[in-house]
Structures are given as structure tokens and as C-alpha cells.
Amino acid sequence: MGYLGGLVTPLLQRMARFPAPTFAAAHGACLGVGLGLLIATDVVYVAESAKIGSPFAALGATLDSGGHALFVDRLGAHKTLDLIYTGRLMSGTEAVASGLFSRVLPDDEVLQTTTDAAATAANGATAAFLASKQLVSRIRDERLALWESIEVENTAQAALCDTDDYREGFAAFQEKRKPEFHGR
CATH class of the missing domain: 1.10.12 (Lyase 2-enoyl-coa Hydratase; Chain  A, domain 2)
Structure with a gap:
């Protein structure tokens, strides 16, 4: 298994620079490249039960795809290293309360709300x-x-x-x- 960073970084850069509003709905585990995709998106709505963090210490690996920068910027160094060292995953509710993403929604509403917000922006x-x-x-x-x-x-x-x-x-x-x- 090889490291995909060389392939992922240009994709994340293109997404972040896309010349229109971008929206993401996060449901389930948002780790590694999945987390990077959220970071590269303008507006992120997450399900209450989403899991966000860095479980990579158990693999002998490290958080990638911009995760360190996002966490340090929005959580500070201490909370970032706590998540990395312990491998604890935040719920969607905790991630939004910590300032990581835009809005937390009930699991069954996150996709429709995200789709509606994107449509509103597209017509704006x-x-x-x-x-x-x-x-x-x-x-x-x-x-x-x-x-x-x-x-x-x-x-x-x-x-x-x-x-x-x-x-x-x-x-x-x-x-x-x-x-x-x-x-x-």
C-alpha cells in the first residue's frame, strides 16, 4: 500500500479553488482524505452521528489532507494533539460546536438540507x-x-x-x- 498524497493534494487544491460555492454533506466517518474533502469545501453540514478525527496513530500513520492545519487553526494545539494521540473521534455535534464545520443536522436531514443550500446558492x-x-x-x-x-x-x-x-x-x-x- 502506497501513500496517495501526491494524487490527493492536487484534487484538494482544485476543489478549494473551484470558482463557485461548494457544499458538502458529511455522514459517517470523516477521516483522512474524507476529512480533506470537507476542508476543501466552502460549506460543510454534518450529521449528528458523523465521526471526525484522526485514528491513524493505531496504524503508525499521521493525519493528512490538511487535517493538522484545520485542527490547529480551529481547535488549538492542545486539542489537536489530544485527538491525534488518543485517536478519539468527535461527533458531528461536537465538531460543529468546536468550530470545525458549518452546521450540524439530524442524520436524516443532512443530505436534503445540503442539497437545498447548494441550489439556493446556485440561483443567487x-x-x-x-x-x-x-x-x-x-x-x-x-x-x-x-x-x-x-x-x-x-x-x-x-x-x-x-x-x-x-x-x-x-x-x-x-x-x-x-x-x-x-x-x-
Whole structure:
């Protein structure tokens, strides 16, 4: 059995950079590459009974696919190493309460809720969503300070002012109706 990191990393990078909102429903065990797929996704809804963690110590292996970075960023070093050293798996409820993912849902609702949220986003202001996705990635990856973040937001907002969706959104707001976005 060989290590798949060389194949998995480009896939995770492509997913994280995908130029549209991405959603994932997590049900069951989310470990290794499965966890990496969740990390590379914008919005993650997890079932209450999902299991998230790093059981790899029992295999003589280590957490991969971005798991260390996610856990340290959101849980801190102590909780990260506790999960790694003990192999304990968090429930979906605990993972969301710890800030790992977006929302916890009953097991029988997670897939439909995720599908509905993705459909809502697909019919929304996609140019604005892409701008927000890029902003969040840049703020996270470059660790931008507040004032730097405000500047890049201002630049993005100025560019969006020239889009049809921006004009439609403001017209719909003023006319008290639902906007009809077309991704332009």
C-alpha cells in the first residue's frame, strides 16, 4: 500500500479553488482524505452521528489532507494533539460546536438540507459569492489585518458595482421583490 498524497493534494487544491460555492454533506466517518474533502469545501453540514478525527496513530500513520492545519487553526494545539494521540473521534455535534464545520443536522436531514443550500446558492448572486470566496481565502491564507481586509473588500465591491446582478439586487430591494440573478 502506497501513500496517495501526491494524487490527493492536487484534487484538494482544485476543489478549494473551484470558482463557485461548494457544499458538502458529511455522514459517517470523516477521516483522512474524507476529512480533506470537507476542508476543501466552502460549506460543510454534518450529521449528528458523523465521526471526525484522526485514528491513524493505531496504524503508525499521521493525519493528512490538511487535517493538522484545520485542527490547529480551529481547535488549538492542545486539542489537536489530544485527538491525534488518543485517536478519539468527535461527533458531528461536537465538531460543529468546536468550530470545525458549518452546521450540524439530524442524520436524516443532512443530505436534503445540503442539497437545498447548494441550489439556493446556485440561483443567487454568483459573482458576489465568488468574490466573497476569494476574499475569505485571501484573508485566511495571507492572514490579512482588519484594515487590509477592508481594502480588498472595497476593491471587490467596486468591481461588483458594474455587474448586472448588483444592479438587479438593488432594484429588487428597492421594489421589495425577490431578485432574479443571472451570474453577470
